[in-house]
Each structure stands twice: as C-alpha cells, then as structure tokens.
Amino acid sequence: QALLVESGGGLVQVGESLKLSCAYTGRTRTFSEAAMSWFRQAPGKEREFVAGIDRSGGTYYGDSVKGRFTISRDNAKNTVSLQMNSLKPDDTAVYFCAKTPRTAFYANFQYLAAQRTYETWGQGTQVTVSS
Numbered sequence: 001q002a003l004l005v006e007s008g009g010g011l012v013q014v015g016e017s018l019k020l021s022c023a024y025t026g027r028t029r030t031f032s033e034a035a036m037s038w039f040r041q042a043p044g045k046e047r048e049f050v051a052g053i054d055r056s057g058g059t060y061y062g063d064s065v066k067g068r069f070t071i072s073r074d075n076a077k078n079t080v081s082l083q084m085n086s087l088k089p090d091d092t093a094v095y096f097c098a099k100t101p102r103t104a105f106y107a108n109f110q111y112l113a114a115q116r117t118y119e120t121w122g123q124g125t126q127v128t129v130s131s
Helices: 028-032 109-113
Strands: 004-007 010-013 018-024 036-041 048-053 059-061 069-074 079-084 093-099 125-130
Touching (some): 036 079, 048 069, 048 079, 048 109, 079 093
Parallel strands (some): 010 125
Antiparallel strands (some): 004 018, 018 079, 036 048, 069 079, 093 125
C-alpha cells in the first residue's frame, strides 16, 4: 500500500522559517496524476486546509498563510514540499499532506480545500512556533 511520509517538522521561534516535505511511496505516474495538499490541525481545533497544488502546478492557499507559505511539487521525486516563512504561534499544529485520486489537470480551491477529496493521508508532522 502506497504511503505519504512527512518530514521536516520541529520547534522554531517566531519569524523563523521551516520547510516540510512529503514523500509518496507509490508509483510516479500515480503521483503525477494527483493533486497534493497540506492541511493542519491545532489542539482543540478542526483540521484546516493550508495549501494545495494541482497537476498543472497551480497553487492555492488558505487565507491565514497567503504570502508566507509556498507549496511546490517534484513529480520526478514523488515529493511535495511546504516552505513556511515568517512563522507565527498560530501556525503551531500537526501538518498533514494528502493526495487525491487521479484528477483533472486543473483544480480549484473548493475541490482542494475539501477533506473528502483525498484518498491518502500522511501520519502528520508537528510544527511548534515558540514566542
């Protein structure tokens, strides 16, 4: 069974940067035909959409991270990354990557932001931003 494996979480100070990575262990073609996203869940809160990238490379962001986070993908390496800059205490959460089934070349925000869209989830990586 193909898995998503996140890495790169940790403890940082306010204003610092962190880069998360997510590796897909399945077939390269399967990865390249899917959209990928990052979600996060803080203690006592609902899981929320952070960023997504469709097959065309189009990117979509939640309002709270626009201008600070950047999502990217490398289909040759079956990886998706999340560069997080200017981190705030409110960014503290467990971050999950998620993969859709085979999907259209172009997506939209509503499709990527819906958790039911995804068929595979990673185990999560903790990000803690200390003030």
